[in-house]
Amino acid sequence: MRLPTVADIERRIPRPDDFESRARGTALTARVGTALGICFAVCFATGMWSHFQYSTPGWLTLSPNPTQLYRWTQGLHIASGTAAIPLLLVKLWSVFPRLFNRPAAGARGLVVEVLERASIAALMGSTFFMLASGTLNIIGWYPWEFSFRRTHEAVAWVAIGSLVVHIGVKLPVIRTALGSPIEHPDEHLDPSAPTRRTVLRGAFAASGLAVLLTAGQSVPWLRKVSAFSVRPGDGPQDLPVNRTAAGAGTSETALDPAWRLEVTAGDRTVSLSRDELLAMPQSTHRLPIACVEGWSRSATWTGVPLRDLLALVGAEPDADVVVRSLQTKGAFGSSRVVGNVVEDGRTMLALSLNGEKLDIDHGYPARLIAPNRPGVFQTKWVNRLEVDA
Ligand SMILES: Nc1nc2c(c(=O)[nH]1)N[C@H]1C(S)=C(S)[C@@H](COP(=O)(O)O)O[C@H]1N2
Ligand SMILES: [Mo]
Numbered sequence: 223m224r225l226p227t228v229a230d231i232e233r234r235i236p237r238p239d240d241f242e243s244r245a246r247g248t249a250l251t252a253r254v255g256t257a258l259g260i261c262f263a264v265c266f267a268t269g270m271w272s273h274f275q276y277s278t279p280g281w282l283t284l285s286p287n288p289t290q291l292y293r294w295t296q297g298l299h300i301a302s303g304t305a306a307i308p309l310l311l312v313k314l315w316s317v318f319p320r321l322f323n324r325p326a327a328g329a330r331g332l333v334v335e336v337l338e339r340a341s342i343a344a345l346m347g348s349t350f351f352m353l354a355s356g357t358l359n360i361i362g363w364y365p366w367e368f369s370f371r372r373t374h375e376a377v378a379w380v381a382i383g384s385l386v387v388h389i390g391v392k393l394p395v396i397r398t399a400l401g402s403p404i405e406h407p408d409e410h411l412d413p414s415a416p417t418r419r420t421v422l423r424g425a426f427a428a429s430g431l432a433v434l435l436t437a438g439q440s441v442p443w444l445r446k447v448s449a450f451s452v453r454p455g456d457g458p459q460d461l462p463v464n465r466t467a468a469g470a471g472t473s474e475t476a477l478d479p480a481w482r483l484e485v486t487a488g489d490r491t492v493s494l495s496r497d498e499l500l501a502m503p504q505s506t507h508r509l510p511i512a513c514v515e516g517w518s519r520s521a522t523w524t525g526v527p528l529r530d531l532l533a534l535v536g537a538e539p540d541a542d543v544v545v546r547s548l549q550t551k552g553a554f555g556s557s558r559v560v561g562n563v564v565e566d567g568r569t570m571l572a573l574s575l576n577g578e579k580l581d582i583d584h585g586y587p588a589r590l591i592a593p594n595r596p597g598v599f600q601t602k603w604v605n606r607l608e609v610d611a
Contacts, residue, residue, distance in 0.1 A: 241319035244412075245421045251316045252399035254309055254425050259389065261306040262349070266382050268299035272514060273375050275596050278560075286566040289593040293512035296596070297440040300516035301433050303356045308428035310349060312421065338391075345388050348381035360436075360516045362464075439517035458581035461521050464513060464597065467582045471551040472603045481548075481587050483571070487535040487609035494534075496587045499573060502526045507568040513597035523591045525572035528564050528607070537609040540565040545590050546606040557599035558610075559592060568593050571604060 272295065274282055325335035355366075355374055364370060389396070404418050416424075438448025457463040467473045475481070482493045504524050512518040529539035540561035549555035563569050569592040573580060580586040585602025592600065 238319040248399040254313045258309040261302045264302040268295040286593040293518045305429045312425035345384040463583045470549040472548045475548040487537040490535040523572040524574045525570040542610040544608040548603040
């Protein structure tokens with residue numbers, strides 16, 4: 223028996239022309255690609271905006287206004303990422319036969335082919351990672367060891383960089399494809415096969431449907447439509463809960479009658495019971511919780527403005543404040559509020575929610591709530607405010 227030669231194997235690998243679906247081709251790829259490019263651009267911009275909330279660059283001062291800004295940017299981030307998934311799959315299907323391209327003869331042809339394939343591999347690997355890790359994050363599953371946020375950010379730069387290179391290289395092809403009609407009337411076609419236009423419409427419809435099925439987690443009137451919403455809004459007091467008191471290890475400490483809020487600035491400390499906080503002038507505001515994982519929901523909060531608490535220790539109303547909590551396990555047990563946000567009268571230590579005493583899973587005895595702030599920083603079970611000198 224003779225072993226197959228390289229030439230035998232090569233003969234068995236399909237060639238681009240062996241794939242017959244006429245719906246494929248640059249006319250389709252360029253159109254789906256344009257939609258995908260728009261989704262990636264929105265996703266990248268809103269994602270960077272979200273990273274700035276964690277590590278704020280020097281040129282940016284976080285503002286409490288517009289109140290709903292973070293809710294919108296993060297909602298768009300999740301919607302554009304979700305919309306990208308069906309588009310990416312259709313785009314890959316439309317270029318799949320090109321995987322079997324043979325390089326042009328000669329060393330130069332080989333080098334060009336290798337470079338092009340390496341750049342596409344970087345683009346594919348990074349976009350796959352972004353969409354997959356983002357989706358797992360939305361469903362609240364972290365099966366990895368690395369920091370989601372830092373890795374998702376670092377790979378985003380690889381993705382956007384390789385995307386820009388890809389668009390740059392393909393620009394002439396994209397221009398020609400977008401400039402000519404999607405169907406060619408002179409093609410002799412099998413009338414039973416789907417047309418390019420059908421595939422394109424299908425891709426857009428699948429993408430729109432994916433958004434519709436998930437957007438109810440931020441858009442109230444879509445709540446009933448959104449079968450895939452991870453947190454449709456069930457939770458005590460009509461608000462979803464990300465981490466329960468049991469999960470954060472605060473079930474007992476939060477109910478301890480000896481609980482006090484400590485407010486410190488330098489060597490001055492004031493200690494207040496919940497009744498003493500309730501005896502202070504209360505404010506009521508409607509503000510959203512906008513979770514980085516995608517869901518958001520407005521609620522009516524009542525409590526004491528942070529700046530009034532700072533006044534008790536003689537601190538400026540626009541000082542930075544570190545908010546600490548009873549939480550002993552896991553992340554997000556504390557957060558920092560910048561002076562601009564502290565100064566806003568709607569930034570409060572909330573004591574009640576939707577007209578009722580704050581539920582323990584929403585942060586009883588007291589939780590932070592501030593306008594235009596990611597949910598992770600709306601610290602629950604607060605027991606200490608430290609004014610940053
Ligand atoms: N102490 C503490 N506060 C916390 C968290 C936490 O894990 N620990 N989770 C945050 C996150 S991720 C969100 S989205 C909101 C959710 O608030 P809710 O459960 O009151 O709706 O609480 C925030 N506050
Ligand atoms: Mo969150």
